[in-house]
Amino acid sequence: MQAAAVAHPNIALVKYWGKADAARNLPAVGSISITLDTLTTTTSVRFDPGLDGDRFVLDGEVSSPARSSRVHECLELFRRRRPELPPAEVTSANSFPTAAGLASSAAGFAALVTAVDAALGSPFSRDELADIARRCSGSSPRSLVGGFVELALSGEDTRLRPLLAAGDWPLEVVVAVTSNAAKTVGSSAGMEHTRSTSPYYRSWLETSPGDLEAAREAILGRDLEALAAVAEASCLAMHAVTMAARPGLVYFNGATVDCLHRVRALRREGTAVFFTVDAGPQLKAICGPGASELVAAALAEVPGVVDVLRCGLGEGARAVRG
Numbered sequence: 001m002q003a004a005a006v007a008h009p010n011i012a013l014v015k016y017w018g019k020a021d022a023a024r025n026l027p028a029v030g031s032i033s034i035t036l037d038t039l040t041t042t043t044s045v046r047f048d049p050g051l052d053g054d055r056f057v058l059d060g061e062v063s064s065p066a067r068s069s070r071v072h073e074c075l076e077l078f079r080r081r082r083p084e085l086p087p088a089e090v091t092s093a094n095s096f097p098t099a100a101g102l103a104s105s106a107a108g109f110a111a112l113v114t115a116v117d118a119a120l121g122s123p124f125s126r127d128e129l130a131d132i133a134r135r136c137s138g139s140s141p142r143s144l145v146g147g148f149v150e151l152a153l154s155g156e157d158t159r160l161r162p163l164l165a166a167g168d169w170p171l172e173v174v175v176a177v178t179s180n181a182a183k184t185v186g187s188s189a190g191m192e193h194t195r196s197t198s199p200y201y202r203s204w205l206e207t208s209p210g211d212l213e214a215a216r217e218a219i220l221g222r223d224l225e226a227l228a229a230v231a232e233a234s235c236l237a238m239h240a241v242t243m244a245a246r247p248g249l250v251y252f253n254g255a256t257v258d259c260l261h262r263v264r265a266l267r268r269e270g271t272a273v274f275f276t277v278d279a280g281p282q283l284k285a286i287c288g289p290g291a292s293e294l295v296a297a298a299l300a301e302v303p304g305v306v307d308v309l310r311c312g313l314g315e316g317a318r319a320v321r322g
């Protein structure tokens with residue numbers, strides 16, 4: 001039994017930050033993201049009774065125990081449903097640098113659950129795959145869907161809600177890489193620290209439903225100005241609640257802040273663009289159709305920017321010939 005799948009990273013426009021239930025990795029807030037194209041994670045899985053345990057090979061190297069353990073946990077979630085599943089070898093390769101801060105785990109788990117499903121003859125619904133992926137990484141179910149998608153809270157669970165296909169509003173993305181250093185505090189640890197120490201955590205939770213509604217409306221109306229306002233607000237609120245933790249976590253570096261001001265200056269001058277920043281110092285500029293060339297050139301000139309990547313919006317995870 002074997003199969004392969006590809007998936008792309010996604011970028012949240014309304015942020016997920018904080019867990020309602022860490023054991024089930026249930027987010028405390030819904031989120032809305034765009035799925036990218038060109039930057040690709042390809043994952044293949046081979047179930048083999050001859051193996052003496054699960055094995056994970058990332059970009060040609062047998063992976064660290066920390067990372068392998070999340071892959072193993074993901075396979076165990078499938079084994080709860082299919083106890084007969086033998087050990088697996090999982091091989092994954094990213095076409096983009098891990099340092100680009102593009103949440104390779106989101107694309108990685110979306111590709112993994114899709115590959116496992118394909119290897120078993122596609123018995124699972126997208127909701128079941130989303131549930132398994134979410135328990136491994138809260139942002140990863142969003143990479144199961146292309147274009148614009150919401151991961152909505154639904155009782156004690158989450159539900160994927162596709163909003164627009166990639167081609168319906170072909171926004172473009174520029175990633176300004178401002179540091180190649182590995183991030184200091186990962187998302188899970190940063191969220192837990194924020195939840196348990198930030199005095200603004202309750203306010204953060206309270207602002208999310210309104211931001212989700214405003215973003216949904218802006219996306220369905222293809223209103224870039226409205227989406228810019230809510231996405232920048234959600235990003236800065238996420239960083240504000242995180243900076244207010246004790247001790248505060250600061251994911252920005254100086255170049256991140258300079259890029260943010262550059263993006264706002266471009267918008268004032270008439271370019272359709274806004275920014276977002278995740279749990280790292282890279283700035284993602286979301287551009288109107290056709291605007292990314294100019295934005296990439298402008299951000300490349302900001303001192304401290306070491307690289308710029310450009311891409312468009314893409315499809316959800318899918319099985320491929322492996």
Ligand code: DP6
Pocket residue numbers: 011012014015016017025031103105136137138139140187188189278279
């Ligand atoms: C800042 O999905 O990496 O990118 O569920 O703990 O694996 P875990 O977190 P993860 O968090 C993503 C946080 C974010 C915002 C977002 O993508 O919504």
